[in-house]
Amino acid sequence: MLEQALVQMLLLLGATVAVVLVFQRLRIPPSLGYLLVGVLLGSHTAGPVVADDYIRVIAEFGIVFLLFTIGLSFSMPQIYALRHTILGLGTAQVTLTTLAVGLLAWGMGLPGPAAFVVGAVFAQSSTTVITKQLMEQGESQTRHGRLGTTMSVFQDITAVPFVVVIPVLGVAAAQEVAGALGLALAKALLAFVIVLVSGRLLLRPLFQLVAERRSAELFTLTVLFVSLVAAWTTKTLGLSMAFGAFLAGMVLGDTEFRHQVESTIRPFRDVLLGLFFVSIGMLVEPALLPEIWWEALLGALALLAIKLLLVTVIVRLSGVELQTALRTGLLLAVGGEFGFALLAIGLEGGVIASQPAQVVLTSVLFSMILAPFLIRYNQPLARRLFGRPARWPDGAAPAPKELDERGHVVICGFGRTGQTVARFLESEGVEYVALDIDPAIVREARLAGQPVYFGDSSDAAVLENVGLARARLLIISHEDRPAALATLRHAAHLGLPAVVRTRDEASVAELCAAGATEVIPETLEASMILTSHALQALGVPLYRVTRHLQEQRASHYRMLRELFRGSLDSIQDTRPAAEQERLHSVVLNEGCPAIGHSLAELDTERDQVSVTAMVRNEHRSRYPQADTEVQADDVLVLLGTGDNLERVERRLTGGEAPEARE
Numbered sequence: 001m002l003e004q005a006l007v008q009m010l011l012l013l014g015a016t017v018a019v020v021l022v023f024q025r026l027r028i029p030p031s032l033g034y035l036l037v038g039v040l041l042g043s044h045t046a047g048p049v050v051a052d053d054y055i056r057v058i059a060e061f062g063i064v065f066l067l068f069t070i071g072l073s074f075s076m077p078q079i080y081a082l083r084h085t086i087l088g089l090g091t092a093q094v095t096l097t098t099l100a101v102g103l104l105a106w107g108m109g110l111p112g113p114a115a116f117v118v119g120a121v122f123a124q125s126s127t128t129v130i131t132k133q134l135m136e137q138g139e140s141q142t143r144h145g146r147l148g149t150t151m152s153v154f155q156d157i158t159a160v161p162f163v164v165v166i167p168v169l170g171v172a173a174a175q176e177v178a179g180a181l182g183l184a185l186a187k188a189l190l191a192f193v194i195v196l197v198s199g200r201l202l203l204r205p206l207f208q209l210v211a212e213r214r215s216a217e218l219f220t221l222t223v224l225f226v227s228l229v230a231a232w233t234t235k236t237l238g239l240s241m242a243f244g245a246f247l248a249g250m251v252l253g254d255t256e257f258r259h260q261v262e263s264t265i266r267p268f269r270d271v272l273l274g275l276f277f278v279s280i281g282m283l284v285e286p287a288l289l290p291e292i293w294w295e296a297l298l299g300a301l302a303l304l305a306i307k308l309l310l311v312t313v314i315v316r317l318s319g320v321e322l323q324t325a326l327r328t329g330l331l332l333a334v335g336g337e338f339g340f341a342l343l344a345i346g347l348e349g350g351v352i353a354s355q356p357a358q359v360v361l362t363s364v365l366f367s368m369i370l371a372p373f374l375i376r377y378n379q380p381l382a383r384r385l386f387g388r389p390a391r392w393p394d395g396a397a398p399a400p401k402e403l404d405e406r407g408h409v410v411i412c413g414f415g416r417t418g419q420t421v422a423r424f425l426e427s428e429g430v431e432y433v434a435l436d437i438d439p440a441i442v443r444e445a446r447l448a449g450q451p452v453y454f455g456d457s458s459d460a461a462v463l464e465n466v467g468l469a470r471a472r473l474l475i476i477s478h479e480d481r482p483a484a485l486a487t488l489r490h491a492a493h494l495g496l497p498a499v500v501r502t503r504d505e506a507s508v509a510e511l512c513a514a515g516a517t518e519v520i521p522e523t524l525e526a527s528m529i530l531t532s533h534a535l536q537a538l539g540v541p542l543y544r545v546t547r548h549l550q551e552q553r554a555s556h557y558r559m560l561r562e563l564f565r566g567s568l569d570s571i572q573d574t575r576p577a578a579e580q581e582r583l584h585s586v587v588l589n590e591g592c593p594a595i596g597h598s599l600a601e602l603d604t605e606r607d608q609v610s611v612t613a614m615v616r617n618e619h620r621s622r623y624p625q626a627d628t629e630v631q632a633d634d635v636l637v638l639l640g641t642g643d644n645l646e647r648v649e650r651r652l653t654g655g656e657a658p659e660a661r662e
Contacts, residue, residue: 008050015041016274029126031337032368034274038281045286059279060241061228062272063341065265067163067242068227071249072262089147090154092314093307093332097123100306110356113169117346118360120162122303124336126368127152133375134331142480143438144324144378147315148331155336162342163240164188167349187237192247195230199251207257223264226252240345280340283347284365285358292359299363300335304370308333321437323382323456330378334371335364379482408432410471412457412487413478414441417501421475422450433466436478458486474498476516481507488514584645585615586652590632594652600626602652609640609648 016037023033041050102119106112130152139145168183203226210222227245234244252261289296312329316322343360346352352360374381408431411418418434425432434452436442445452455462457476468474474496476484484500491498492515500516502508508519528549535545588594594602599611614624615635630636636652638645 034277035281038278042282059276062276064245065269068245068249071246114352121339124339126336144327195247296362300366335367418477458483476500613637
């Protein structure tokens with residue numbers, strides 16, 4: 001018995017590793033790989049079969065941990081803060097999709113409870129597919145990308161009521177549904193009070209006690225215990241285990257342990273969630289595909305069309321520009337993994353029969369196969385349907401003032417980065433014109449008197465209108481990579497320097513080939529700064545740290561040497577090393593001539609050396625006052641050229657200057 005179970009486990013793990021490796025190599029969502037493993041090892045296909053009894057029991061904990069993680073991400077204060085924006089959009093989308101699809105399924109002959117399950121399943125979208133595809137094509141931080149990602153995550157929250165309601169539909173007769181639902185909601189409220197009150201009273205002290213032991217093993221055990229106790233509590237009340245786990249996660253989301261708890265639970269969640277998808281794959285009956293493929297295809301098309309229309313209309317009515325609303329709709333039109341969970345709950349409770357469940361399951365799979373293509377080509381599809389945004393949102397069509405003089409800067413994207421750049425340009429007296437497709441930002445900026453205009457920066461006519469041909473510099477500060485490439489192609493024939501912001505290094509070569517002079521990848525720069533500080537903290541000389549960073553950046557950043565020249569002597573320069581400015585720290589020991597004198601009396605400025613900082617008793621103060629009196633064991637941080645630094649150090653210490661300590 002044990003040997004047979006071991007053989008089946010090895011077969012399951014081996015097939016999963018092989019299939020997921022291939023899918024990741026082909027950049028296909030791993031969730032589809034898990035589904036394929038379930039199909040191959042299920043009882044409905046030829047070949048080896050893995051018993052699904054234990055897998056389904058274990059896989060249910062994958063949903064428990066998934067809801068627990070979602071609860072961590074959406075604490076009560078966060079849900080309250082989102083009530084006017086994403087909360088409204090997400091609730092409207094899920095409610096209207098469930099209603100529209102449910103009525104359609106009911107009109108086609110399905111019983112009411114089964115039609116409700118179909119609507120709930122179709123209302124979900126794949127957060128995994130959406131986020132992964134958006135990150136790959138550089139659109140994760142665009143407006144439609146943020147809207148789509150946030151709404152897809154919020155759909156997981158709205159699935160919690162479905163988790164409560166669907167099992168009730170299977171055990172209640174038609175005339176008893178209202179009473180059963182009322183009882184279920186009362187139980188859900190009781191569970192909410194129990195978990196919330198006991199959690200607030202017990203969880204924080206418990207985790208504080210566990211954290212004081214500084215044991216990763218004990219912390220992990222505590223996280224598993226808390227999540228499963230909450231799941232058992234709601235299970236005892238006749239509700240879903242996942243609902244209790246969600247409540248526990250929501251309580252812990254308000255504590256300082258939230259991020260460590262999420263990190264601890266992630267490996268268990270990912271593995272068990274993979275097994276859940278395997279168990280869903282085992283439900284697929286390939287033999288039925290020839291009979292139901294056309295129904296499944298129509299179902300997939302209905303899913304895509306209904307959700308695309310509803311999401312576009314809802315987002316547009318919230319004040320978002322039409323093209324962005326359509327692109328958001330294309331992201332959310334596909335089905336989602338959590339729909340499989342709701343379908344499994346419906347099957348287990350007898351709410352939906354096997355035949356229609358197969359049609360629904362196959363429809364969602366078809367839509368998920370189409371998902372990467374819809375997301376990848378969301379911009380061309382939106383433009384083909386609605387053209388380029390050419391009108392001001394309020395109806396007027398203001399054009400930028402004529403820029404006859406040369407030397408202004410064109411900024412594409414007026415978010416946080418674009419506004420920061422604009423402020424520095426303004427402080428230097430440099431004229432600029434900015435473009436953005438967010439009407440709220442444009443409206444507020446124009447009221448503040450800033451030259452910001454509504455327009456698509458990838459449109460050649462818009463770029464011509466803001467005087468790109470007469471500009472001195474082009475700055476692309478948004479993160480819409482396809483739009484950035486289109487802008488660069490329009491500007492390439494002008495020979496205009498272009499500085500482009502991007503998320504990571506993956507698109508640097510592509511942007512440079514399109515005509516970017518400089519590409520600044522945020523994640524790479526953050527890692528370089530972190531590396532610099534880490535190496536200096538470990539005692540690596542500053543010139544060596546700079547050399548390491550220079551070598552890594554040299555192939556992409558031609559402005560690097562300009563950035564550091566004049567302050568670091570490790571950068572190659574046409575000037576002699578003695579003429580390059582650098583920072584140097586001087587320790588003033590007992591007996592140094594400088595002890596007891598003020599910085600003004602030391603008068604380092606006469607040697608063209610400035611004091612940039614002072615360290616006293618391990619406390620660092622930037623730019624100390626001129627009347628500060630020097631004491632023994634103080635450290636002065638000096639800025640100057642090599643010869644001047646040596647001269648001042650001899651005067652301050654009364655002896656030969658040691659080798660400079662960078």
